[in-house]
Each structure stands twice: as C-alpha cells, then as structure tokens.
Amino acid sequence: MVRDVKDYQGAEIFCLNSGVFRGPRRGSKAPVADGSLSKEPAVDIDKKKTLFMVLLQEYLNMAQDQGGMALTLYLLDSQSSYLDLSEVIDLLPSFWSVELLQQYLLRSLRRSYHEFKEMQIVKGLSLGENLRICEELFQLYETQGPVVITADDICHVCGIAVADSVFMRTVDMKTIHLHCGSSSDSQPLGTTDGPE
Numbered sequence: 463m464v465r466d467v468k469d470y471q472g473a474e475i476f477c478l479n480s481g482v483f484r485g486p487r488r489g490s491k492a493p494v495a496d497g498s499l500s501k502e503p504a505v506d507i508d509k510k511k512t513l514f515m516v517l518l519q520e521y522l523n524m525a526q527d528q529g530g531m532a533l534t535l536y537l538l539d540s541q542s543s544y545l546d547l548s549e550v551i552d553l554l555p556s557f558w559s560v561e562l563l564q565q566y567l568l569r570s571l572r573r574s575y576h577e578f579k580e581m582q583i584v585k586g587l588s589l590g591e592n593l594r595i596c597e598e599l600f601q602l603y604e605t606q607g608p609v610v611i612t613a614d615d616i617c618h619v620c621g622i623a624v625a626d627s628v629f630m631r632t633v634d635m636k637t638i639h640l641h642c643g644s645s646s647d648s649q650p651l652g653t654t655d656g657p658e
C-alpha cells in the first residue's frame with residue numbers, strides 16, 4: 463500500500479485493524495489509538511506493534527522528496543502506544559533533533575512512567591500476598607510441631623533410612639525422601655531441609 467498506491471492512511475488503518483481488511487463503517491471515523499490498550503487481547507497488541515514497526519521502517523526507507531520524514535513523525539505522534547521507544551530509537555536517523563520528536567518522546571516517557579507505577583502496585587500486592595502465605599506457613603509449622611527423625615525412621619516409598627537426607631511429609635503424615643516424594647503422587651504437606 464505504501465510503495466505502490468501510496469495509501470498511507472489506508473496502511474495505518476490496516477495496521478490498526480491488526481492486518482485485517484475491513485470495509486469502512488458509516489458514521490465512524492478512522493480508528494484512533496486513545497491509549498486504552500488494556501481491554502485488547504495481548505496477541506492483537508503484539509500484532510499491531512509488529513505491523514506498525516514494519517510501516518515505520520517503510521516510511522524511514524522512503525526517499526527524501528516523498529515526505530517520509532513527515533509521515534514518520536506523524537505516525538510516531540499518532541500511534542505512539544504501538545511504537546516502543548526502545549525499538550524505534552535505533553531506527554531513527556541520528557541527525558533528527560529531539561525537538562522534532564518531542565511529542566512522541568513525551569508520550570512514550572509518560573507511558574513508561576505509568577507502566578512503571580503500575581508494576582510497582584502489582585509488586586506491592588504480590589508482596590502482601592507473599593507475607594500472608596508466609597504467615598499461613600508459620601501457623602502450620604506451629605500447629606504441627608517439629609518432626610523428629612531417628613535412625614529407625616525409614617522412607618515410606620523406598621524403604622531406605624531417612625537419616626539426615628532431605629525429607630518431606632505426605633498428607634497422611636508419612637516421612638519420605640524429597641526425591642521419592644516428587645516422583646510419587648503423594649501430596650506434600652510441608653517440606654523442610656532436614657531434621658529439626
């Protein structure tokens with residue numbers, strides 16, 4: 463579309479539609495990226511990103527007199543959500559000024575910062591979850607008490623003494639080797655690194 467019929471808008475809409483040709487919808491404008499990518503399936507976003515990167519490279523490869531620079535800048539500004547700064551920055555000619563890219567850079571940085579903050583929230587939530595599970599584990603240890611292993615204790619799977627090798631306890635409170643437990647179907651209740 464870019465090379466032969468020079469339908470740049472069509473090419474951009476084609477990218478926005480994840481590479482699917484769709485008839486024009488009456489009464490609706492061309493799809494516009496509004497930054498709300500969260501509702502889209504990740505596969506679609508990845509496909510659009512790949513397509514937009516191809517389109518960007520086409521624009522960058524155009525001869526000077528064909529307006530490739532203006533098209534590139536327009537594409538960067540309008541579809542910044544699909545064009546990752548880390549991938550784009552290496553493709554751009556080194557003589558382009560920061561001012562030219564100001565809008566795109568600002569949007570990209572804002573988005574990166576937003577994603578960074580979002581990740582921090584997820585991290586915080588995960589840490590909280592981690593703490594809660596730790597507490598549950600400690601309570602389990604407390605109610606079960608220590609496991610005493612003597613020289614007479616044998617593994618219920620292979621029959622060899624547990625001694626001071628790594629062991630675990632099954633749901634029905636049998637002491638077995640950790641390696642025996644991982645190969646059997648038994649459900650470990652709690653594992654520990656050795657005799658307590």
Ligand SMILES: [Zn+2]
Nearest residue numbers: 617620639642
């Ligand atoms: Zn064993």
